Amino acid sequence: MTVRDAVRNISWYLKEVSGESDYDRWVAHRREHHPGDPVMSRRDYECRRMDDRDSNPRARCC
Amino acid sequence: MEGATARKGMSARSIAIWIAVGLVGAFAWGVIALARGEQISAAWLIIAALGTYAIAYRFYARFIVTKVLRADDTRATPAERLDNATDFQPTDRRVLFGHHFAAIAGAGPLVGPVLAAQFGYLPGTIWIVVGAVLAGCVQDMVTLFFSMRRDGKSLGQMARDEIGPVGGVAALLAVFSIMIILLAVLALVVVQALADSPWGTFSIAMTIPIAFLMGFYLRVLRPGRVLETTAIGVTLLILAIVLGGYVDGNPTLAEYFTLSPNALVLAIVIYGFSASVLPVWMLLAPRDYLSTFMKIGTIVLLAVGILITLPVMQNPAISKFATWEGGPVFAGSFYPFVFITIACGALSGFHSLIASGTTPKMIEKESQVRTIGYGAMMMESFVAVMAMIAASIIDPGLYFAMNIPGSVLGGTVQTASEAVNGFGFQISPQELQSAADSVGEETLVARTGGAPTLALGISQIFSGFLGGSALQAFWYHFAIMFEALFILTTVDAGTRVARFMLQDTLGNVWKPLGRTSWKPGAWGISAVVVAAWGYFLWVGVNDPLGGVNQLFPVFGISNQLLAAVALTVAVTILIKTGRTKYAWVPGIPLAFDVVNTLSASWQKIFSDNPKQGFFAQSNAFQGLVDKGTVKAPAKSIEDMQQIVTNSFVDGVLVVIFATLIILVLGDAMRVWVRALRGDEGIAVAESEYVESKIVAPSGLIATSEEKAAMANGGHGDRELVGTGGRDGEDDGSERRG
Numbered sequence: 138m139t140v141r142d143a144v145r146n147i148s149w150y151l152k153e154v155s156g157e158s159d160y161d162r163w164v165a166h167r168r169e170h171h172p173g174d175p176v177m178s179r180r181d182y183e184c185r186r187m188d189d190r191d192s193n194p195r196a197r198c199c
Numbered sequence: 200m201e202g203a204t205a206r207k208g209m210s211a212r213s214i215a216i217w218i219a220v221g222l223v224g225a226f227a228w229g230v231i232a233l234a235r236g237e238q239i240s241a242a243w244l245i246i247a248a249l250g251t252y253a254i255a256y257r258f259y260a261r262f263i264v265t266k267v268l269r270a271d272d273t274r275a276t277p278a279e280r281l282d283n284a285t286d287f288q289p290t291d292r293r294v295l296f297g298h299h300f301a302a303i304a305g306a307g308p309l310v311g312p313v314l315a316a317q318f319g320y321l322p323g324t325i326w327i328v329v330g331a332v333l334a335g336c337v338q339d340m341v342t343l344f345f346s347m348r349r350d351g352k353s354l355g356q357m358a359r360d361e362i363g364p365v366g367g368v369a370a371l372l373a374v375f376s377i378m379i380i381l382l383a384v385l386a387l388v389v390v391q392a393l394a395d396s397p398w399g400t401f402s403i404a405m406t407i408p409i410a411f412l413m414g415f416y417l418r419v420l421r422p423g424r425v426l427e428t429t430a431i432g433v434t435l436l437i438l439a440i441v442l443g444g445y446v447d448g449n450p451t452l453a454e455y456f457t458l459s460p461n462a463l464v465l466a467i468v469i470y471g472f473s474a475s476v477l478p479v480w481m482l483l484a485p486r487d488y489l490s491t492f493m494k495i496g497t498i499v500l501l502a503v504g505i506l507i508t509l510p511v512m513q514n515p516a517i518s519k520f521a522t523w524e525g526g527p528v529f530a531g532s533f534y535p536f537v538f539i540t541i542a543c544g545a546l547s548g549f550h551s552l553i554a555s556g557t558t559p560k561m562i563e564k565e566s567q568v569r570t571i572g573y574g575a576m577m578m579e580s581f582v583a584v585m586a587m588i589a590a591s592i593i594d595p596g597l598y599f600a601m602n603i604p605g606s607v608l609g610g611t612v613q614t615a616s617e618a619v620n621g622f623g624f625q626i627s628p629q630e631l632q633s634a635a636d637s638v639g640e641e642t643l644v645a646r647t648g649g650a651p652t653l654a655l656g657i658s659q660i661f662s663g664f665l666g667g668s669a670l671q672a673f674w675y676h677f678a679i680m681f682e683a684l685f686i687l688t689t690v691d692a693g694t695r696v697a698r699f700m701l702q703d704t705l706g707n708v709w710k711p712l713g714r715t716s717w718k719p720g721a722w723g724i725s726a727v728v729v730a731a732w733g734y735f736l737w738v739g740v741n742d743p744l745g746g747v748n749q750l751f752p753v754f755g756i757s758n759q760l761l762a763a764v765a766l767t768v769a770v771t772i773l774i775k776t777g778r779t780k781y782a783w784v785p786g787i788p789l790a791f792d793v794v795n796t797l798s799a800s801w802q803k804i805f806s807d808n809p810k811q812g813f814f815a816q817s818n819a820f821q822g823l824v825d826k827g828t829v830k831a832p833a834k835s836i837e838d839m840q841q842i843v844t845n846s847f848v849d850g851v852l853v854v855i856f857a858t859l860i861i862l863v864l865g866d867a868m869r870v871w872v873r874a875l876r877g878d879e880g881i882a883v884a885e886s887e888y889v890e891s892k893i894v895a896p897s898g899l900i901a902t903s904e905e906k907a908a909m910a911n912g913g914h915g916d917r918e919l920v921g922t923g924g925r926d927g928e929d930d931g932s933e934r935r936g
Contacts, residue, residue: 150294150297153290154294155429155488157423159423163285167284182422183418183423184418184480187479187484188479188480189285190483190484191478191479194483194692194699195696196302196552196553196556196693197302197305197487197685198552198553199307199381
């Protein structure tokens with residue numbers, strides 16, 4: 138594994154874990170399962186996702 | 200197919216490797232156990248723990264996955280069947296491991312071991328390591344698995360479906376009450392760490408504007424750019440810690456940030472309420488990013504620090520307080536309170552809420568419960584071992600001067616030194632003062648709650664390889680910040696979760712209360728939840744007997760009660776599905792947990808010794824109040840009356856917890872008997888079988904067979920580049936061939 142690979146792997150992992158790549162995955166999902174439907178912009182998507190957490194809080198453990 | 204990597208027999212090479220791992224681990228345990236009277240290196244604890252984890256993960260966890268749970272990788276998981284790219288979505292096992300670990304790891308594994316260090320490091324360490332592999336990891340993994348087989352149902356729902364309404368209601372009550380006690384105890388830890396500490400208070404106060412800034416940035420300027428937002432936040436956070444040093448050095452500013460414990464209680468209560476009613480994007484979510492980053496970062500740094508500096512244990516393996524009388528740090532005898540005090544890190548019932556929440560909806564392959572459920576808990580157990588090490592490399596005299604309640608130690612270094620000497624440990628007033636000076640604190644006397652002790656241990660380790668003694672004060676406040684930050688994140692998330700639980704329940708009585716968007720309802724219920732934990736927090740801060748001393752055992756009992764519920768559900772499902780011969784897997788930890796928790800409850804309820812039994816304590820002080828006498832540590836009749844009330848309330852709580860355990864277990868046993876008799880109408884609420892189309896590895900690291908399988912038409916997974924995964928160039932030929 139070269140240094141470049143390592144950087145790519147780490148950045149892939151961080152984006153996945155932090156949820157930064159969720160939008161891209163969601164867009165891909167929409168395109169595959171609901172072709173032709175309008176796709177939310179990133180801004181709308183992120184706002185909606187955050188607002189969903191308002192009513193679905195996740196517990197953090199002790 | 201049973202288990203993804205099940206192969207017939209092991210190669211001679213791997214047999215040799217595993218025998219070597221076993222021998223090294225056993226040797227390390229031998230060194231720890233037999234080194235009487237001489238100080239040993241912390242490295243032995245690390246080796247013993249890692250050896251045990253490796254063997255348990257390789258053999259026991261695999262046995263459970265293949266034989267007991269019968270994980271089936273041809274069966275589609277809920278993530279695959281119900282994929283909606285929001286809550287249900289197949290997630291890479293390594294990513295999900297990160298999510299799950301971040302959700303289960305909190306302050307618990309850091310605080311419990313510090314308190315239990317009063318018995319010496321050995322009893323706690325054995326329980327942390329052995330308890331994790333036989334009980335805690337098993338609980339997390341089987342709960343995760345059974346919830347996954349039920350489309351991600353919560354623990355409460357599973358208890359209702361598999362046991363019955365009584366078990367279900369008891370489980371719900373258990374979850375709610377543990378939430379309240381947990382929030383109070385954790386907030387108490389923060390108050391103890393920040394009281395009269397302008398440096399710490401300033402840095403923590405700064406996290407609120409930093410979070411607002413991050414929230415605004417993420418919402419308005421750069422939607423979804425979590426990583427750069429977190430990077431900005433962490434930079435500002437470090438700056439806040441550095442600035443805290445200047446605040447501490449400036450008398451005017453320092454006075455402004457020197458808060459009394461009661462003022463801090465008020466601040467935390469107001470904060471908890473605001474965080475519960477404000478939109479999450481403003482405060483809660485950005486703080487969650489910050490605290491997760493700090494948590495993982497500090498844990499990694501601590502592991503590296505211990506391995507580089509290899510500190511020597513100052514604490515004895517077994518101290519003189521490992522008796523029926525117990526020690527001065529928290530009330531309770533050696534048995535069973537070692538097992539109650541260290542909950543998180545060995546067996547934590549709270550994890551079953553996480554394992555039956557979001558994680559089961561995201562698993563790609565059934566057999567991955569081993570990596571995610573069992574593996575993440577092993578990691579948390581390792582964090583607890585490191586906390587035990589951090590508390591044990593401190594001089595025992597200093598440890599007791601920091602952890603015995605202030606009412607026993609008195610207010611000055613002189614009185615504290617005398618009191619500690621009275622317990623048979625040596626520390627001079629000068630040494631106490633210079634220890635406080637070295638970390639930039641006014642005093643370290645009676646800084647109970649575990650956080651300051653851990654921060655001191657961490658600051659010793661970090662300054663040992665990063666910056667030397669010049670940076671010790673910085674590292675101390677860095678560690679305080681890291682603990683307070685994620686405790687407060689647990690407090691705000693927990694308040695919100697408890698609010699929704701209560702709204703959900705009360706909505707059955709009066710509809711509008713169930714609507715989470717109805718502002719008066721949300722505000723009112725939030726106030727009720729905050730008042731509930733705020734009461735225990737206030738009581739804890741003002742308890743003449745010491746809040747941590749009194750409340751921590753209650754918290755431990757409630758956490759172990761939840762573990763009993765989770766393990767009971769697991770045993771019930773195994774019996775109902777005809778796997779009674781394997782019911783011992785969750786059954787033994789269940790029996791152990793119930794015996795410990797009930798005997799702890801028994802002592803707390805029925806003991807005649809006022810140091811142990813809450814009611815004996817309440818009655819003894821009531822008797823003195825009637826005569827008008829004031830007995831230390833109380834200073835006035837009001838103090839005396841406060842002890843009478845507090846001890847009575849704590850006693851009632853323990854009675855409720857013990858009753859709940861007996862109810863759940865009794866109701867479950869009724870179901871066990873019916874199932875064993877082969878009664879009709881025993882239903883199992885499992886989702887139906889659908890064939891899986893995803894190809895994904897089972898363990899953390901893909902085997903060569905799995906990589907080949909993924910290359911041949913696998914999709915949905917991404918192996919790391921440069922390691923022969925499907926993005927790598929070297930497997931292109933396999934795909935073509």
